Amino acid sequence: AGELARSCLWLGDDALIMSHRLQEWCAAAPELEDEVALANIGLDLLGQARLLLARAAKADPGMVPVVDQSDEDALAFFRDAEDFHNVRLVELGGGDFAFLMARLLVFATWRLALLQRLANAPDPVLAAIAVKGVKELTYHRDYAARWVVRLGDGTALSHDRMQDGLADVWPYVDELFDDDAELRAEFDAVIAQVCAAGTLQIPVVSRIPEQAGHTEHLEPLLAEMQSVARAHPDATW
Amino acid sequence: AGELARSCLWLGDDALIMSHRLQEWCAAAPELEDEVALANIGLDLLGQARLLLARAAKADPGMVPVVDQSDEDALAFFRDAEDFHNVRLVELGGGDFAFLMARLLVFATWRLALLQRLANAPDPVLAAIAVKGVKELTYHRDYAARWVVRLGDGTALSHDRMQDGLADVWPYVDELFDDDAELRAEFDAVIAQVCAAGTLQIPVVSRIPEQAGHTEHLEPLLAEMQSVARAHPDATW
Amino acid sequence: MDLEQHFDATIARDQRIEPRDWMPEGYRKTMIRQVAQHAHSEIIGMQPEGDWITRAPSLRRKAVLLAKVQDEAGHGLYLYSAAETLGADRTDLTERLIEGRQKYSSIFNYPTLTFADVGVIGWLVDGAAICNQVPLCRSSYGPYARAMIRICKEESFHQRQGYELLMTMMSGTQAQRDMVQDATNRWWWPSLMMFGPPDAESANTAQSMAWKIKRHTNDELRQRFVDMSVPQAEKLGVTLPDPELKWNAERGHHDFGEIDWVHFKQVVSGNGPCNAIRVSRRRKAHEDGEWVREAAAAYAAKRKEAAA
């Protein structure tokens, strides 16, 4: 159960924080079509986060902060930064549309490969979440890939910005993969294909990982996300 | 005492929130000299806020939230948006350097005139705060006025931006003045002089005030300002 | 029968005008303006509520709100498409919006101060929008009427969600109940203004009614909204901020107080509390997206060339 709870919590945190970063693009996308698409992706991930956090709480109730809220809300709104387990990739703040697409491509490609494996998880709830997620992530990855190619092979300016976006994301790629060489190879193959189509170079990773688990971007993100919930801990919404 | 507490609280809130908006410019000013100047002004106002909030709390302890913190911190960090009494001018978020200077000119000119009157307040503490503040505000006003003139009479681009900055600030000017015609006349005279020197038009006010006391900018500002303090209500810093 | 007679006969038979049909220039212009303003309203309307997505206090409410704001973007899309069937160009319409040459519903020029505003916007603002829009499902212009059918369905879903949020908040803490009452106080009068000026002063109504692109007068719709809202407010347990509001058995309607039309005109003419920020955020999104749209166009052109 410990292992299951941990997996669900980690996957849930990734989805929750990545969804937050997509929510920030609301009313700021380059076209209405992208407005709709980004909200859609944000919603899919938020949905995954809710199911995963609820599953984690059920598998190990001890990890849920003791507040008068549902499990999913207790986990989302009443944990501090050090208790979040998301990868740093999703918490990075700021960046332009090219950065967003670079991050989404990396995130969706990685998570799709992960969820494909979890579709056979022994826990039937997790397996069902994974099966549903695979469909969603396939769309997310394709949406991001199309933009990466378009920006890469668009104008000189968009090419440079797309290349910069990849460079900014790349230092946070290695830590997505423990020592699962197969997963990494699958990921690398997709990225190589997309970059080739977009006349883009795959960045050379050299930035070292930080010592700590999180970047300085997570704390302000949580301060915003949790502000209303924490101002009214006894409220029902 | 009710009147004194209220005056101190309102003046303190103005200074606290304006200081916050200046703090946001840290490491983002156009020149190092401005970095130093903006921090200086932010510090002066923060100092005024601390003295005024402490005085307000002493005059009416009933207005202080019941937490295990000093009066000034209880007031700053444990009140919600609806209990803040600052003018809306200071809470507006975003804007470029021209907007910042337009706001600072308006704020400092108004507050200087106010504090000059309060230098003779019956309460000796408030009077002393006012006397000290007059010196500080004189510098703030002159700093802002110099930039308004420079930007107004600089390049065509800076002229337009300065004019836009004034236009964005202007709807929030009327509410600074109740019905003290003398105060308003004093303010108008200074502004007219600065605008003339900067070849700028004084905007025609036409935007109506909102019904409510605050803009939508205050809540997110407080969420940020109060996040750490509220996460650790029992802490001492 | 000439073109104009044919057009008039179609309208008279309550049949729809379709994009390829001949139509008077005045009708086309009026329709473009109406559809564009409606599209702009959906897009600008994303902002005041959208600001609360990242701060929504429960994950369920966050999902509901994000989905609602997404729907608004979708509505904007259909409506711009409907305007394009009349020969308008989306980019041109967007530019009219960000240059302040075309309007959007003035209700979105008010600030959203607490999370209760999200609920009250659903209840009152979407409620008023539905009153306005249900008759438009029978608009004489086909593409607009069809868009409205879909939009109204979604809007009434949003309205129920908003009301349900308020019901939940009213059964929560005292602070939550206070937030709901405060938000109600702030949004009630602006919601009444959404129906536009009184009939006596409404210039375009007669022609629009004749063309069947408007089916009821402003005052009729406003009365319907008031009559609908009063029992909802009672059930919720909030007071509507109008001391003159009371049932008039004789009229079979609620009487209500005088609307501050001077205030309304100020907001419509660009001087509301949030007009500047709403338009400037839309402008910034448009400008920030310029290089992306250019890249997409350049890429499409290259692909076309390669295929040729």
Place this chain on the structure above:
Amino acid sequence: MDLEQHFDATIARDQRIEPRDWMPEGYRKTMIRQVAQHAHSEIIGMQPEGDWITRAPSLRRKAVLLAKVQDEAGHGLYLYSAAETLGADRTDLTERLIEGRQKYSSIFNYPTLTFADVGVIGWLVDGAAICNQVPLCRSSYGPYARAMIRICKEESFHQRQGYELLMTMMSGTQAQRDMVQDATNRWWWPSLMMFGPPDAESANTAQSMAWKIKRHTNDELRQRFVDMSVPQAEKLGVTLPDPELKWNAERGHHDFGEIDWVHFKQVVSGNGPCNAIRVSRRRKAHEDGEWVREAAAAYAAKRKEAAA
């Protein structure tokens, strides 16, 4: 006595070189690089702590932090002025910084994750800076030596404030004590790296020592810092994250573990956790300020013309 002999003699007598004095090109270049890197460090160093000003949990700490960051801007100003006395140009130096052609202290490429980091930066980072800088008050280059006297005075004030914040936090809640320990764990090793590579691998030390622009070797200063910090950590009640750290009575110094120089080289060469964000924020501030600086220049030119 020729110019070079005169210069050497001045150095030998421990007298200061002043801007108008003749100096070897190598000395000038080395000094410009040293002063510029120091100035850049002050400016970049504003960011990691500055991020906490708006979130400082008490008004007193907010004021202290804002004043400290202001001091850093001030230090940057004196130091760029000192560099200008050597013929450098501030705009040119700023461009070197934002284009990554000139370095700053790599300590600022680590993130500040909690408010305890503000205290630990004061204690350890400012502490290490003081160890490095006190000897520079006797630098052979006059303007730099004088700037350093003022800077060191302020730095030791900052260090005391940082340490005092940590003392207060350690007597607070358990969560606060945990934050202090965690921040100490993260900043200890990077602080040791602030003294630069081991003497055996430090290329410029010999010439810099000869020119008296450096007075002690990296390893000497590092040892001094460790010896100073150990009792401070004890008094504070935190553990320094080095199991090999212990008193060596024979040497009269503390022994300590191996520093990860591979990591250090990565951070120095631009691959630390925050290198990109620090430089890009500085670049953005510089670019966003372009129109303001241009306006100031245009205004000054007009005034000059009017006066002529």
